[in-house]
Amino acid sequence: MKTERNLIHFESGIDLESGSRLNKFDLMVETYGNLNKDKSNGILICHAFSGNHHAAGKFSADDSIGWWDQIIGPGKSIDTNKYFVVCSNNLGGCSGSTGPSSVNPDTGEIYGKDFPIVSVEDWVQSQKMLTDYLNIEKWHLVVGGSIGGMQALQWSIAFPDSLKKAGIFAAAAKSSTQNIAMNEVARESIRKDKDFHGGDYYKHNVKPKNGLKTARMLGHITYLSEKHMDHKFGRKFQDEESRVAGDVDYQVENYLQYKGEKFSDLFDANSYILMTKAMDDYDASEGNSGDLEKTLSSIKAKLLVIGFESDWLYPPQRSKEIQLAAMNVNVECSCLILYGKQGHDSFLFASKRYEKIIKSFIES
Amino acid sequence: MNISLTKIIESWITDNSKVIDFGCGDGSLLQFLIDNKNVNGYGVEIDHEKIQQCVEKGLSVIEQDIDEGIQDFVSSNFDFAIMASSIQCLKNPHIALGRMLDLSKQCVVTLPNLGYWRCRLNLLSGKMPVTPNLPSSWYETDNLHLCTIKDFEKLCADEGFVVNKKIFLNGQGKKGTLASLFPNIFSSEGVYLLERK
Numbered sequence: 204m205k206t207e208r209n210l211i212h213f214e215s216g217i218d219l220e221s222g223s224r225l226n227k228f229d230l231m232v233e234t235y236g237n238l239n240k241d242k243s244n245g246i247l248i249c250h251a252f253s254g255n256h257h258a259a260g261k262f263s264a265d266d267s268i269g270w271w272d273q274i275i276g277p278g279k280s281i282d283t284n285k286y287f288v289v290c291s292n293n294l295g296g297c298s299g300s301t302g303p304s305s306v307n308p309d310t311g312e313i314y315g316k317d318f319p320i321v322s323v324e325d326w327v328q329s330q331k332m333l334t335d336y337l338n339i340e341k342w343h344l345v346v347g348g349s350i351g352g353m354q355a356l357q358w359s360i361a362f363p364d365s366l367k368k369a370g371i372f373a374a375a376a377k378s379s380t381q382n383i384a385m386n387e388v389a390r391e392s393i394r395k396d397k398d399f400h401g402g403d404y405y406k407h408n409v410k411p412k413n414g415l416k417t418a419r420m421l422g423h424i425t426y427l428s429e430k431h432m433d434h435k436f437g438r439k440f441q442d443e444e445s446r447v448a449g450d451v452d453y454q455v456e457n458y459l460q461y462k463g464e465k466f467s468d469l470f471d472a473n474s475y476i477l478m479t480k481a482m483d484d485y486d487a488s489e490g491n492s493g494d495l496e497k498t499l500s501s502i503k504a505k506l507l508v509i510g511f512e513s514d515w516l517y518p519p520q521r522s523k524e525i526q527l528a529a530m531n532v533n534v535e536c537s538c539l540i541l542y543g544k545q546g547h548d549s550f551l552f553a554s555k556r557y558e559k560i561i562k563s564f565i566e567s
Numbered sequence: 568m569n570i571s572l573t574k575i576i577e578s579w580i581t582d583n584s585k586v587i588d589f590g591c592g593d594g595s596l597l598q599f600l601i602d603n604k605n606v607n608g609y610g611v612e613i614d615h616e617k618i619q620q621c622v623e624k625g626l627s628v629i630e631q632d633i634d635e636g637i638q639d640f641v642s643s644n645f646d647f648a649i650m651a652s653s654i655q656c657l658k659n660p661h662i663a664l665g666r667m668l669d670l671s672k673q674c675v676v677t678l679p680n681l682g683y684w685r686c687r688l689n690l691l692s693g694k695m696p697v698t699p700n701l702p703s704s705w706y707e708t709d710n711l712h713l714c715t716i717k718d719f720e721k722l723c724a725d726e727g728f729v730v731n732k733k734i735f736l737n738g739q740g741k742k743g744t745l746a747s748l749f750p751n752i753f754s755s756e757g758v759y760l761l762e763r764k
Contacts (some may be wrong), residue, residue, distance in 0.1 A: 435657035505625070523639060526629060531609050531643050533585065537622060539630045556615060560622055 204261050204276060204283050210299055213332055219296075225317035227308050230333055231292040231299025233258045235275065236283035238339070243335030246281055246565075247330065247337045248290035249354035251345030251552075252478050253470060255298035258290040259283070273553035274534075280553070280561040286343065294329045295321040295477040302412075303473030304405065314473075316402025319476060323350065323485040327357045334365065344565055346370030349517065350482050356506075356525065361505040368564065372509045373390075373550040375521035376495055376528070377486035382516065385425055386479040387417060387420035393472045402473050411472045416466045418475060423462050428513035428546030461462035495524070500532040507564045508536060509557070510545030511550065537564075568596055569740040570652060572639055572758065576649065579732060579760050580604050584646035587611065587671065589633050589663070590653030594621035605710075611636070634658040637666045645671035650755075652700075654678050656709045661722060664761070668728065674761045682715030682751040685738065699738065700755050716751045723761065732760040 209232050216226040233256040238245060248258050248271065251253045261268060275281040275288055292300035295318065303318035333341070345358040352374025378386075393399060396414030400407050427435075436455040448460045449465040488495040491560035506529055510522030519540045526538030541557055543549025573596060580586060588597050588754050591610025594617075600606045602615055610628040613620050621628035631639075634657050640751035648671035654660045666675045679700045680686070686696035697703040703709070712721075716735070723730055735754030748752040 411610055506628075507622075527639065527641070527643075530609055530627070530629075535627045537626070537628045539618060539622075539628075556619075563619065563623045567623055 204235055204355040205237060206260055208232070208256070208262050209234075211333065211336060213329075213336075215332075217325065217328065217329055219319055220322045220324045225294075225301065225319065228294060228301040228329070229299070229305075230294070230301075230329060233257055233259075233262065233269075233290050235259055235288040236286055238287040238337070243337050243341070243343060244338070246288045246341045247334070247342045247345045247358075248275065248281075248288060249326070249330070249345065249351035249358075250293065251347065251349035251351045252292045252349070252482060253419075253475075255296060255464070256290050256292040256300075259288070267558055271551065273551070273560065274558070275397060280558045281344075282562075282567065286565075289333070289337065291330060291333055293321075293326045293475060293478070295481070297471035297474040302471065304478060305403070305473045309376045312358065313405045315405055316473065318473060318477065320480060320484075322481050323353050323357050324361065326481070327354055327361055330354070330358070331365065340365070342366040344368045344370060346372070346561075347374075348372040349374060349547065350478075350485070352517075352550075353482075353485050355484075356487055359502045359504040360498060360507065363501050366504045368507065369504045370507045370509070370561065370564065371522070371525060371546055373511055373517050373522075374508075374525075375491045376488065376498075376525050377519045378415055379517075379521070380485050384482045385421065385516075386483055388422050389530075390476050390479060392417040392421070393476060396472075399472065402476075404472070410467070412467040415472045415475060415556050416467040419470075420459040420463040422509060423459055425516045426546055426548045427514065428544065430510075430513060431544050431546055434544070489506075489548070495528040496532045499525075499529050499534055502529065502534045506534060506536040507560070508538040509550070509560070510538070511542060511547070512538050513542070513544055514547045514549060516547040548563075568592075569736075571736060571741050572651070572677060572756070574650070575604060575734050575758050576600075576677075576763070579607060579673075579675060580647055582747065583607075585644065586649060587640075587643065587645050588649040588651070589637075589664045589667065590650060590656070591617075591621065591626075591628065592648045593617045593626065594624050595619075596649070596651060597626055599623050611673045618754045632720070633663055637663050640666070640670050647671055647675060651677045652679065654716070655712050660712050661726060664722075664728065666728060668761065668763045672762065673731065674728075674758045677759060678719060678757055678759075679710075679713065680714040680716050680735075680751070680754050680757055682717065683738070683755045684752050686757050687753070698739075698755065714756050716754060719757065719759075723759075727764045728761045729764055730759055731762055734758045745756055 259269035292298040352371040355369045393414035396411030398409040399411040439454045441457040488498040491497040508522045510519030529536035586606045586608045597608040648667040689696035734744040735750040736756040737746040
């Protein structure tokens with residue numbers, strides 16, 4: 204698989220939805236496969252909240268496997284032998300694109316808490332700039348899960364002529380009250396970490412690791428289903444040798460401790476706050492006083508909306524809402540509810556049916 | 568679906584209309600109507616394999632149990648709702664029919680006739696009918712609510728559904744004189760175009 208990783212600089216900057224402006228910014232971008240002559244085989248992947256540009260394969264020998272490697276690759280559902288697949292780290296992230304932990308070129312200091320609020324609309328806007336940079340007029344498909352699915356939806360609303368199809372998986376047209384509530388608990392645990400320093404922890408050479416860890420542990424509970432957790436861990440005790448923390452009893456505790464710890468080493472706390480805020484604030488129909496049908500009426504792309512039965516963070520009903528509103532305004536739209544035992548995370552994992560549906564949708 | 572049935576439905580559906588096909592199967596009828604009538608079509612199906620075939624055809628398909636999900640279809644401005652050979656599989660056919668007429672101007676319904684003479688012969692011999700358009704044994708059929716032509720028309724009258732058009736097919740799946748004259752005995756399938764009073 205031909206893979207490239209580039210940091211692309213946008214000297215023109217970007218005006219954000221909030222009214223703020225980034226005078227310059229960078230996007231970290233990974234691409235797989237080759238763009239064909241007429242530039243018609245591009246597929247844009249939008250990552251979920253804690254994902255990044257590294258969607259498939261291994262960029263170098265010691266690299267981790269990409270977050271959607273089960274779906275993207277040679278001969279896979281999103282076939283890199285046939286399509287030119289692009290994934291960029293979202294603005295405000297912490298994997299190479301400009302974010303709170305980057306240096307502000309205007310001041311020479313790390314942005315920290317001063318990094319402006321970004322939105323799903325801003326991400327899509329920056330991805331459109333990337334699209335122009337790549338000289339791609341129309342994506343064959345823009346696709347993503349969770350908040351990546353929100354971006355795919357926003358793409359089809361904001362740039363109806365710039366994509367043929369959109370895949371919106373385990374997503375919603377807006378975050379629910381419960382989604383916001385969960386995210387607020389996560390943010391609060393970060394803000395109350397003694398090392399947070401109001402978001403300026405970089406200056407103190409510390410990281411609010413504990414807060415970030417707790418936030419991520421809560422997140423993981425919401426990403427899994429009750430059934431899957433029960434199946435995976437049950438009430439089994441963790442054996443002593445592999446305990447990651449002293450006071451762990453059950454396997455599920457060990458799992459959360461391990462995942463939380465690992466995440467807190469890698470992720471930036473300000474990015475966490477920023478990303479969850481973007482998720483909470485997204486409401487596709489905001490500009491039309493909550494009228495989703497009106498919002499979707501400009502869509503020209505064909506939509507594939509997929510929900511997962513065991514997902515209680517963005518349950519299947521949220522997918523159906525998008526489909527119904529789209530159908531009411533004559534947008535071509537399919538809606539499937541897959542079994543997906545891994546809860547909200549189901550969109551990440553390949554299953555026979557999921558793989559076949561994605562492949563057929565791309566090729567139909 | 569046999570070719571006469573497809574042709575009848577095609578002749579009733581107007582060009583460029585918005586159509587929803589409940590129990591759309593592999594999407595063949597929808598595809599035919601899109602190709603020949605330029606309809607804006609949506610299918611509703613529950614079977615995974617058939618949904619897959621719809622996606623392969625590039626159709627808009629909704630995975631939904633009709634009994635459970637038809638209440639969710641609100642304010643859809645359809646010109647036609649189609650329910651071809653599926654009404655007898657529903658838990659609440661009368662509720663679904665009413666709902667279909669709420670969301671569309673007209674409704675095409677096709678149904679197998681339990682009063683067809685071969686069904687009657689089967690029953691006379693003491694067995695559940697197995698005929699070309701009711702091919703499954705009693706223990707493996709999806710049919711829950713089979714009815715005769717008379718039964719169905721009584722339901723329409725009771726519920727206030729107006730029969731705009733009806734065509735009866737014989738055992739060969741074609742329009743026939745006997746089937747038209749005495750549908751309750753000689754038609755194996757009824758095809759209706761309904762609307763609300």
